[in-house]
Amino acid sequence: MEQFKKLFIINCTILLLVLKVHAQVKYDYTWALGISDLTNPASLIRFNDTGIVSIDSSSSRMRLDGDGSIICDAEGKLKLVFKNCFALNESLDTLIGSYKLRNKSGTISYCNRGGGQYPFDQSTIIIPSSLDSNKYHLIFVDGGFLTEEQDSLKALDYGRLFVQSVDFSLDSRGEVLGERVELLKDSITPGMITACYKNSSSNWWIMARLDGTPCYSLLSLDRDSFSFVRRMCFGSDLTGRNDISGSSEFSPNRKYYAHYLTGNGIYVFNFNDVTGELSNYRKIDKYGIDNYYGRICFSPDSKLLYLFSSGHIIQFDLLSADINQSGIIIDSFKFDPMNENFASYFSGKIGPDGRIYVGGLGAHKYLSVINRPNCRGADCDFRKQSIELPSRNFWGLPDSPHFNSNVRSAECPASQVTDKYKWSDIDFRFLYSEEKILLNIFNSEMQSGVLNIFDVHGMSVINKSFKYGPNFYPLDNLPAGVYFVNLYFNDISGCLGRFIKY
Known part of the structure; x- marks a missing residue:
């Protein structure tokens, strides 16, 4: 457990959320869930391509919690809720002949x-x-x-x-x-x-x-x-x-x-x-x-x-x-x-x-x-x-197959460090040559600190002290992957950024 906690401590890069909008089939654009009784009406969550449009409540005589499936019409309006023992329409009323679904032989x-x-x-x-x-x-x-x-x-x-x-x-x-x-x-x-x-x-x-x-x-x-x-x-x-x-x-x-x-x-x-x-x-x-x-x-x-x-x-x-x-x-x-x-x-x-x-x-x-x-x-x-x-x-949440294979999600933060990062009095940059990759940390304070580099599993791969002035750390022996740079300095733990080793 501890190795995962470390990962959360160091992953502190803040970047913008970018969403891409595109048209798609709308069979799953309204979700129905909830207990649905006199004191707890059902919740209807309506989506578009970028987020939740509305969350409303609707009463029904049938309980919607537990296992069940939903499907919407072509415009994304709720069409059918199926709970194994019964089926409901958009008004959350039972379908004609819904009683047939109760005839289980098990x-x-x-x-x-x-x-x-x-x-x-x-x-x-x-x-x-x-x-x-x-x-x-x-x-x-x-x-x-x-x-x-x-x-x-x-x-x-x-x-x-x-x-x-x-x-x-x-x-x-x-x-x-x-x-x-x-x-x-x-x-x-x-x-x-x-x-x-x-x-x-x-x-x-x-x-x-x-x-x-x-x-x-x-x-x-x-x-x-x-x-x-x-x-x-x-x-x-x-x-x-x-x-x-x-x-x-x-x-x-x-x-x-x-x-x-x-x-x-x-x-x-x-x-x-x-x-x-x-x-x-x-x-x-x-x-x-x-x-x-x-x-x-x-x-x-x-x-x-x-x-x-x-x-x-x-x-x-x-x-x-x-x-x-x-x-x-x-x-x-x-x-x-x-x-x-x-x-x-x-x-x-x-x-x-x-x-x-x-x-x-x-x-x-x-x-x-x-x-x-x-x-x-x-x-x-x-x-x-x-x-x-x-x-x-x-x-739980209502079930449905993946009707759209191209659902767009927010882009991930940039992974490779290409510029200089500043944190307090620490200057942090990479030096590249044909033979070596060096991490240079320049400390303008007299107080020393500790450098810790973690992989994506939260495991420490480099743990070294640093002092006043330039500090060089070779990265050539690291396997390919994503790494996070964390410093302990002046009684503060901080994340400088991350980089990809190819």
Whole structure:
């Protein structure tokens, strides 16, 4: 933990936030979340390409906290909320025939108790029809317990994958059509299903992890027709009951797929969005933290992966040769029993504005935000409890696939030091020659100090004292990477800047 704290101390460069605006599909431009009862109406968050436009409240007879999906129309107006046990329209009223979604065959009977809440994460997906703009596919998991007749299953809780259709053409309130159709004969995890576009087309890939095993089932949705494609297995982890908590996600650029199980770690794969094949299997371990709940989220540029788990936010570099060692703790939640409006970090979701919004587990009235999620370490500009909701949310953020692969995010601060920096009476510059790279620190004060250079993991690579006058430090032996220069001088610790060693 200490090495990560050091990283935050030194990363003190202040630069301007630059946003680029561009047009994109608006299927996820309004989010609905909240407990939604007489004292806590639902929160509706509306976005444009640069930020939050408005946060309003809206009453509904149904609870919106917990697991669920959302989708908007072409203009970004809320169209449909799907909570596994029921579906709501833009007025947060149940669709015609919504009762059909309560007819679950699993032995849990979750729709008939506990406020009609499905107890597992990421059990629903809404995908728009590619043939009719008035129709949507509701993909969902029906969960159950292991019984004596199912002794071959490796996990005590299992799921089955189904689809049911919604049509808005006959009635503007929307109608759930027909009966559900089972998509897979295999039993899968009780949740953690996800989807992505196929190779920039209007067709889709759908991924589900099989029950208790290190295997994945891939389905295809082409022109509103579902089909099973293949089963893929990696490693030997038998997850048992650990497969009931976590999340899965395709990266925005569709080049990665990651699956997080709280008791096992994160499984990361390269993904071919043309063939649907997984490859280059890697595992991020539990990271020395007791993970009982949490979700993962890619950065908008698909180069970083964030873990929100058991009160911690950890950032991993997917381009690192060793992803396990690339982890940086962005923040750790500190519980305050006197403040019921804050809750431990639980999930993150990319907004249409390129920021990552962070929700909690348990009643909370504030969302946190990562303003520059493509940037490493403290440069990501995490702001805790910075967005106030009109009423309390309880559990998580609404789910939706990445409808836009080119969401623009704020640019990262400049990384390479090219000019002279001044800090108090310290002059700081680089000297280059064909054979050497030297860091020159000129101290015009009589008092000595200490130079510390850290890498991006917060590890000290150079720790030297400096005295009055010029001080030269060779950098030739440092491996390629980003480094931060920190000085301890006159009883003050300060960051002078950073540089890239190529």
